[in-house]
Amino acid sequence: MPVNVESSRSGTPTSVWERDGRLGALGPFDLDGIDSVIVVAAHPDDELLGAGALIAQCARRGLPVCVLVVSDGAGCHVPGGSPATGRWTEADRPDVTELVHQLAPHAAVEAFGFASGTLAEHRSGVGTALDAAIARSAVNRTLVVAPWRGDGQHDHSLVGAAAAAVAERLGLELLEYPIWLWHWATPHDDEVPWESFVALPADEGSTAAKGAAIESLVASAADDIAEHGAGRRHPEFLKHFERAREVFVRRRPVHDRLDAEHFDALYSLAEDPWGFASRWYEVRRRSVLLASLPDERYATALEIGSSIGILTEQLARRCSELLAVDLSAVAVDRAKVRLADAPNVTVQRADVAENFPAGRFDLIVLSEVGYFFTRPVLDRVVRDILDALNDAGTLVVCHWRHTIEEYPGTGDDVHTVVDETRELTRLVRHEEEDFLLDVYSRDDRSVARRTGLL
Numbered sequence: 290m291p292v293n294v295e296s297s298r299s300g301t302p303t304s305v306w307e308r309d310g311r312l313g314a315l316g317p318f319d320l321d322g323i324d325s326v327i328v329v330a331a332h333p334d335d336e337l338l339g340a341g342a343l344i345a346q347c348a349r350r351g352l353p354v355c356v357l358v359v360s361d362g363a364g365c366h367v368p369g370g371s372p373a374t375g376r377w378t379e380a381d382r383p384d385v386t387e388l389v390h391q392l393a394p395h396a397a398v399e400a401f402g403f404a405s406g407t408l409a410e411h412r413s414g415v416g417t418a419l420d421a422a423i424a425r426s427a428v429n430r431t432l433v434v435a436p437w438r439g440d441g442q443h444d445h446s447l448v449g450a451a452a453a454a455v456a457e458r459l460g461l462e463l464l465e466y467p468i469w470l471w472h473w474a475t476p477h478d479d480e481v482p483w484e485s486f487v488a489l490p491a492d493e494g495s496t497a498a499k500g501a502a503i504e505s506l507v508a509s510a511a512d513d514i515a516e517h518g519a520g521r522r523h524p525e526f527l528k529h530f531e532r533a534r535e536v537f538v539r540r541r542p543v544h545d546r547l548d549a550e551h552f553d554a555l556y557s558l559a560e561d562p563w564g565f566a567s568r569w570y571e572v573r574r575r576s577v578l579l580a581s582l583p584d585e586r587y588a589t590a591l592e593i594g595s596s597i598g599i600l601t602e603q604l605a606r607r608c609s610e611l612l613a614v615d616l617s618a619v620a621v622d623r624a625k626v627r628l629a630d631a632p633n634v635t636v637q638r639a640d641v642a643e644n645f646p647a648g649r650f651d652l653i654v655l656s657e658v659g660y661f662f663t664r665p666v667l668d669r670v671v672r673d674i675l676d677a678l679n680d681a682g683t684l685v686v687c688h689w690r691h692t693i694e695e696y697p698g699t700g701d702d703v704h705t706v707v708d709e710t711r712e713l714t715r716l717v718r719h720e721e722e723d724f725l726l727d728v729y730s731r732d733d734r735s736v737a738r739r740t741g742l743l
Contacts, residue, residue, distance in 0.1 A: 300472035303528040309476035311483055318464065318487035318539060320346060324428050325353040329419065329435040331448040332405055333362035333385040334506055338530045339466030340434050340537075341392055341499035343489050348393035355397040355426045356389050359415055359448050360405040391502040397426070408444045412705055416451045423455045430462075437465035437538050438692040438699070439480060441473055446692050450699050454664050457697075464537040471529035482538050482694055491533035503527060547661050547696070549640070552617035556597075560623070563657075565599040574724055575600050578656065578687050581717045581728050582607065583736050587652040591677070593641055593670075594658030598624030604654065605631045612646060614639035642666050645673035653678055656687040659703030660696045667698060671706050675713070681732040684713060689724055700725055 306312055320326075326347050330336040336344065336356050347354045362385075386398045401418050403411050423433065435452035436445035449465055456463040464487075474481055507527070555562045565571045578600070587608045595601045595613035597620050605611050611634045615621050621638045628634045639646055642662060653674055659667055678684055686707050688700030704725050708715070713729035720726075737743045 300526060301475050302525060303471075303531075306471060306476055306529070311476065311486075312536070315486050315488040315534075315536065317490050318537060319490060320350060320352065320432070322430060323352065323432045323462075324430040325355070325426070326432045326434060327423055327426055328354065328356045329423075329433065329448060329452040330356065330358045330385075331408070331436050331442075331444040332360050333358055333400075334388070335436060335445070335466075335468060336385075337388055337392070337499070337502050337506060339436065339468050340464075340535065341502055341530070342492065342495040342535045343434065343537075344389065344396065345392040345495035345498040346489070346492050348395070349492070349494060353397075354393045354395075355399070355422075356385075357419065357422050358385050358398070358400045359419070360403045360408060360444060361400070362405055388502050388506060391505060392498050405444065408447050409701075412447060412451075412701065413709060415448065416454070416705070419448075419451050420455045420458075423452070423461075424459060427459055427461055432464065433461050434464045434466060434537070437467040437470065439482065439538075439694060440467055440469045441480075442469050445469065446699075447701070450692070450702060454698070454702070457663060458665070464539055466535070466537050472526060485538045485694070486536055487539045488534040488536050496533055500531065503530060549616050549618065552615075553619045556617055556619035556623070561597060561599075563596070565596060570723070571599075574687070574726075575603060577719055578654075578685060578726060579603055579607075581719060581726060582652070582685065583683060583716055583728065583730065583739060584652075587683070589648070589650045589679075590652035590654070591646060591648075591650045592654045592656075593674075594656065594661075595624055595636065596620050598627040598636065600654070600656065601628060601634060601636070602631070604652075605634045608652065609633060611635070612637065612648070612650075614641065614646060616640055641670055641673070645670070645677065648677065649679050649682075650677055651679050651682045652685070653682065654685045654687075655703070656685065657689060659686070659688060659706075660693070660698040660700050663697040664702070664706070667703065667706055671710060675710060678713075678731070682730065684729040685726070686729070687724060687726040690722065 328336045328340050328344060344354055385400060389396050389398050399422055403415060408415055433452055433456040436449040438446050438449040438453065440446060453463055561567065585607065588610065590604060590608040590611045592601055592604060592611065592613040595615045598613065601613040601624060613624060613634060613636045615638065618638050621636055624636045628636060655674065662670060674684060686704055688703050690700045692699055704727055707727065707729065713731055714733040715727055715729050717728035
């Protein structure tokens with residue numbers, strides 16, 4: 290899955306998707322029982338391409354529609370952008386309100402104005418703005434429609450995750466619309482969520498309204514796309530949104546967290562389901578984590594989500610007493626075997642969301658586990674962690690950053706929650722495309738100061 294995609298580059302032709310019989314056989318989704326709809330867009334025109342027919346159908350039914358546009362769209366890769374760059378410029382960017390009103394003349398449109406390409410830097414602000422706007426507009430049976438979190442574009446994933454978190458908190462139904470998936474994937478790719486796809490039934494008037502709005506979108510470009518389309522594939526990109534039926538990812542209800550049975554089943558299928566012992570990615574990630582610890586040794590430590598004990602084994606060399614806990618009884622049994630010769634390690638099955646381990650710790654490690662919790666549960670677990678951390682203790686948070694469909698949250702969400710507590714000083718941030726590592730402490734001294742070099 291790509292993390293940055295461009296409509297100016299050749300992608301999967303629409304004919305490839307149309308030939309796959311599954312696309313035409315998707316289960317239906319209709320607006321029966323819905324009182325209002327809130328459509329969230331990461332960039333201007335996302336709402337049109339991904340949910341334009343749905344917005345038009347709402348207007349035809351008399352359903353209130355509110356469109357929330359997070360970024361200003363400047364500099365985004367979009368169909369109809371300048372031929373030299375494939376991006377909107379300040380001058381030729383379309384007016385999102387005019388486009389939306391072509392679909393639903395009475396729709397409310399709110400633009401947050403965050404700069405495109407900087408949403409990751411303003412993650413907390415984006416979440417706060419969406420939370421307030423959705424809560425303000427929602428009623429009992431409001432449908433939230435947002436970018437698909439697996440779309441392969443950073444802003445889409447971030448905004449989709451933020452909108453999903455708000456929908457979950459408020460108990461609102463959620464649909465997610467793919468845009469870039471059709472461009473970079475093929476029907477047989479594992480990332481395509483066929484089991485979660487639903488289609489909005491065709492409505493001739495709504496489809497026509499969407500088509501007219503797309504024509505307006507393209508016409509708003511500073512240069513005529515017809516002169517440059519052959520090499521840039523914009524027309525082919527737009528064909529993905531000319532289908533009579535719009536396709537959405539319908540989210541199944543998410544439980545508070547993935548339960549013990551889920552993880553026990555994974556471990557029953559494989560000795561090491563995530564390849565902790567064999568993958569260079571995992572070996573390297575552990576090395577970065579261990580090298581980032583500000584103290585050479587710790588008296589007491591807690592590892593949350595210890596799995597089969599690979600990281601536990603290495604942490605044990607730097608801890609006098611280490612408690613390693615995991616939700617899966619199968620994983621705990623394997624970790625006990627691995628650590629049988631480490632008398633300073635205690636491995637226990639524990640559900641930290643229900644019964645956080647007793648005691649106080651100089652080091653707590655929350656690695657590759659926080660995204661298994663929904664936001665309310667994660668908030669509670671982080672609160673318990675802070676209460677259990679000694680005054681000069683170290684908290685390490687490390688997570689995979691790419692979206693995984695069945696997980697309630699994302700790695701970046703976990704780090705945002707810890708940041709927002711503002712109770713600890715962040716000593717280290719290691720940020721890559723694949724994982725994020727933060728090291729926090731109430732002791733704000735650097736390693737040089739801790740060890741007397743300064």
